[in-house]
Amino acid sequence: MSVQISVAIPAKDEQGNIGHLIEEIYAALQGQYSYEVVLTDDGSTDGTVNEALTTAEQLGVSLHVVCHEQSCGQSTALCSAVRYSQGEWIATLDADGQNDPADIPGMLAAAQELDNPHFCIAGYRKNRKDTAWKRFQSRLANRIRQRMLHDGVPDSGCGLKVFPRATFMKLPYFDHMHRFLPALICRIDGQIVVHEVHHRDRQAGISKYNAWNRAWVGISDMLGVMWLIKRAKYPKVRSVQSR
Secondary structure, X not given: OOOOEEEEEEEOOOOOOHHHHHHHHHHHHOOOOOXXXXXXXXXXXXXXXXXXHHHHHHHOOOEEEEEEOOOOOHHHHHHHHHHOOOOOEEEEOOOOOOOOHXXXXXXXXXXXXXXXXXXXXXXXXXXXXXXXXXHHHHHHHHHHXXXXXXXXXXXXXXXOEEEEHHXXXXXXXXXXXXXXXXXXXXXXXOEEEEEEOOOOOOOOOOOOOOHXXXXXXXXXXXXXXXXXXXXXXXXXXXXOOOO
């Protein structure tokens, strides 16, 4: 049976979160879709891989684990997961458990209504479970990004997205590209749909990001994405003639 959905998860040191996340993916998709989970272990030093494999075996979930020898960052880990996936569509999740896999079926239903072969169903964490300071930083960053990129996404930091694998494979790769997927998909004349999703507290481990490291990479990468967008050309083919 062909795989409809590949759930792609970049992870680093997420023991205590990854097993429960796989259980939730199983609860959300089992019996509804043909699916697989593709986990990239981005240089973990804990029991992330063993916890994932044990949980998947207990549930009978199809799991593929791609192990990086050393940490390469979230974008590279996501790219590895997508490249090793077999599904027609990709659903991305953060490994920390703050995204809810129960939102995936609704996003897939929204995807099935689209005619455009290139699209991104982008999660929007309307009610975020973060500190007031972090929410303020996120709102400010999203406003700046919207003014510069015009991708129509109010929550670029949400890790929960659905898009065709073929669409992702057409995108230019660069470090931190995962923050700009909607803008990059717009660049190839793709369609963006914003879908409200749940957001939850992290149950184990610590965040790998802070305001400082997000800000510096965001500014330089945003300028690069603007450069790519301005130079994109996608002609509308009127006809093809042969003799």
